[in-house]
Amino acid sequence: MITRLEARAEPREVAGSGEGVVVDRVSRSFGALKALDGFCLRVAPDEFVALVGPSGCGKSTLLDLVCGLSRPDEGSISAGEAVLMPQRDGLLPWLTAEDNAGLALRVAGASRTAAREAARLHFASFGLEGFERAHPGELSGGMRQRVAFLRTLLAGRPVLGLDEPFGALDALTRARMQEWLSVTLGREPRTTLLVTHDIEEAVLLADRVVLMSPRPGRVVAELDVKLPRPRVRSDPAILALRERAMAVLER
């Protein structure tokens, strides 16, 4: 059962230069465990969609499917080339920050030096200047996430799958990183699927928030967030959206 909280006409027209995502009646089980059951989702190019739901509702499974890391049992997925930023940053501890950030370029065939130099160009705008040669173990949680996000962007894919990128951060750092992500994606828009259990985060960042049911995951409701950016968490409109999402999820 899908409740549209914001009335919207037809599925969005495909616009912009990027590529979108269409998930059509997808089911995926792990043994007897049904993670997703007939799941549908449509993301327009350069749209930012947040998936919110209780733990184990198949959010991460959906990201794996969109990023081509596993195949659906039933249904189909058509998406532009997608890259995943996993839950824990997945940085390689033996590589420096710049080598981690340039990892996708090396996989794509660039030399170690070329990948490193391409990554280094972005360190200043990512607030990582001076930490090019640091290893992940020497970086703070927020910096690790920024390196991981730079690595994800440098993969050069039109679609980003972000799996609870700020879940492990303290509240203050998380708030800063949310602002930072919003600004960065504003500069360089991508089709983005953000998985989170934090409703506030979803409402602050996304164009649209998709609320999911407990396992097996289905879309319970969708919320359009038609608010200008930058958004402020104390904005009454944000608070109202948050309350409505909470009400739906608690039902």
Add this chain to the structure above:
Amino acid sequence: MSRLRDAAPALGLALAGLIAWEAIVRAELIDELLLPSPTQVSTALWEDRSLLGPDLVVTAWEVLAGLAVAVVVGAGLAVAMHLFTGVRRALKPLVVGSQAVPVPVVAPLLILVLGFGIAPKVLMVALVCFFPVTINFYDGLRSVEPDQRKVLRSFAATRWQTFRLLEAPSALPQAFTGIRVAAAVAVIGAVFAEWAGSDSGLGHALLTANGQLLTARAFACVVLLFALAVVLYESFALLERRLVRWAPTPDPSGGP
């Protein structure tokens, strides 16, 4: 200073043991032919230095060469077993089974086939040592953090790229654990091979001293073997700390 403090418990325990040992022998509780006192052993160590020195060099070479073979072959086996399912299925039972073959039984056979030179000793050491290297490296290659694997897969990395960029470096700490274990037990292989047929090396010297009831000299040989194992182990531990600085140390004050 801090290294001295770190070593204090080991030194203290050794000192206490030596004093007790010396006291027991001096009190003639045990025949000194069966158990020479530490002072007698150290006297033998000093007086027989020109005799034992060359033997130490011989055994050290056997052990180092054997370890080198074990690391190369062991790592090769681990990588082959990791990358190719067929190789894994074919080799794993053999690799595990090889450890059930008693070393003293194999040693004479190797001497028979390879002669009295250094070759059978090196092979014996390699046989004792390759197993911990193979198993640890192999397990290390398989236990990559799932999130890191996901990142590489989402970059569409090839099998070889995943191995080179992720699995191999990620397995390095565990490979070193295997090498350290191998370094500690390597001397056993060398000693058994020398017992089966040799005219030099600490194992040979040990056997000869035993035959002549020169217990103090036999103990001196054991002391040298002990020291050889410790030095090898610590050298590899040092190399490991240099190469895998990024790995989290379980207990920074404990050391390896």
